[in-house]
Amino acid sequence: MFKILDKKELCPKIFQFRISAPKLVSKALPGQFVILRHNEHGERVPMSIGGLDKENGILTIVIQEVGKTSAAMNRMKAGDYFQDVVGPLGLATHLENFGRCIVIGGGVGIPPILPIAQGLKSAGNRVEAIIGARSEDLLIFRDELTSACDKLHIATDDGSCGTHGFVTTVLDKLMQDGTPINFIISIGPVPMMKAVANATREQELNVWCSLNPIMVDGPGMCGACRVTVGGKTKFACVDGPDFKAHEVDFDEMTSRLKMYNADEKIAYDKFLHDAEGCAFQKSASETTSKSDA
Ligand SMILES: Cc1cc2nc3c(=O)[nH]c(=O)nc-3n(C[C@H](O)[C@H](O)[C@H](O)COP(=O)(O)OP(=O)(O)OC[C@H]3O[C@@H](n4cnc5c(N)ncnc54)[C@H](O)[C@@H]3O)c2cc1C
Ligand code: FES
Known part of the structure; x- marks a missing residue:
């Protein structure tokens, strides 16, 4: 379990999370990513590393709400726990003195x-x-x-x-x-x-x-x-x-990237309906597209 130390709204539907993950942070390098699940039934979603505080073991990620799982994650609060944060994954960006x-x-x-x-x-x-x-x-x-x-x-x-x-x-x-x-x-x-x-x-x-x-x-x-x-x-x-x-x-x-759009939209609408039971939220999913990301 990985504790959310703090959460900040950067702009509508985009939140920054600082998460305690000392072991992961000690090994992670710029350009790598992590895969998170918000609870034990949650979908695995990849997120880029947006900051590494090596001294305090803190990982920064920024999540944009585009569908069911990112919406659920962006409703988590400081003090809540992500079920898993797996990583660091992928190859680090090649860094040298280029000029x-x-x-x-x-x-x-x-x-x-x-x-x-x-x-x-x-x-x-x-x-x-x-x-x-x-x-x-x-x-x-x-x-x-x-x-x-x-x-x-x-x-x-x-x-x-x-x-x-x-x-x-x-x-x-x-x-x-x-x-x-x-x-x-x-x-x-x-x-x-x-x-x-x-x-x-x-x-x-x-x-x-x-x-x-x-x-x-x-x-x-x-x-x-x-x-x-x-x-x-x-x-x-x-x-x-x-x-x-x-x-x-x-x-x-x-x-x-568009392969599962229809199913993803159904899952997002159902999530918004179940979570907030509010008809106007449905139109929110219609106006949110990954092209904003
Ligand atoms: C290596 C990597 C790093 C990423 N880093 C970040 C990050 O730092 N912050 C962030 O907010 N998102 C990031 N993403 C995208 C993020 O993983 C997806 O937005 C998320 O999985 C969507 O899950 P969902 O259930 O909320 O939406 P879904 O229901 O799965 O999808 C909703 C909409 O988003 C589109 N979508 C789904 N997955 C992706 C994707 N991987 N890329 C582009 N569009 C997608 C779908 O086509 C659909 O239109 C990253 C993806 C990868 C592969
Ligand atoms: S995510 Fe399965 S092969 Fe890359």
Whole structure:
């Protein structure tokens, strides 16, 4: 059992949890993930590591409510216990002294770029972060990334903060400022990671992305997280989650992510109905899509 030390609402439907997990935290590295169950009957869900307090054994994760299990988790409180937190899973992000590095995050892909930025900084790099959201109120981890990076760039779809546009609008400008970029990693919604790959393809930059396909077991046995990278089948839970972005088949991944949409929507509606017995909650699930993540 893993105790929730504190919980904070970062923006609507997105909560940060700090969980006591000393053994896991002592071994975990930037870029890895964990699989949690909120109770003994709960579904196993993967979540990225958004912070590692090695001194106090505290794991930070950030959960966006998109369906039944993330909704149940986001209703847990400080003092409650997760049934299991398994990890660290996956391969850590390869960190070395590259030179100039750009870490790019969108939605709940923003928290996991923080430990990566900190690791790149410790390795002696110049680290710039680009974070993007629909509007200013949905930007998360701004203070943390300002402290960890040499520069934080912000892009919002509606222009309410930073550059009016997408993370690739900022990236395009950085690619033209005359200083070579030696390493890029993007974490977030699949369309964002695909756009970053496309924007950097011609320049043949060293670009990575962290993939979030549907996962079931985590140690590579069920095949649920199959992705195609460089024409070969890979399992994101053991071969990734980081892959060379220019080699990923993002279209296949997008269609595999939608495989269970109808069943997932039924389960989410039933959860909201049972938990809150409130008719208007049904429409909440209709407006919540993973494209926000
Ligand atoms: C390595 C990895 C790291 C992740 N890190 C985070 C994180 O830090 N924070 C966070 O909030 N979520 C993260 N996710 C996604 C998270 O695991 C799913 O959102 C969660 O499992 C959904 O469970 P659910 O029962 O609430 O929703 P479901 O009912 O399973 O799904 C609801 C909706 O979300 C979509 N969806 C389901 N799973 C995924 C997925 N893996 N990726 C994209 N869309 C999905 C479905 O297509 C559906 O539209 C990560 C996934 C992976 C594989
Ligand atoms: S989650 Fe089962 S093989 Fe990766």
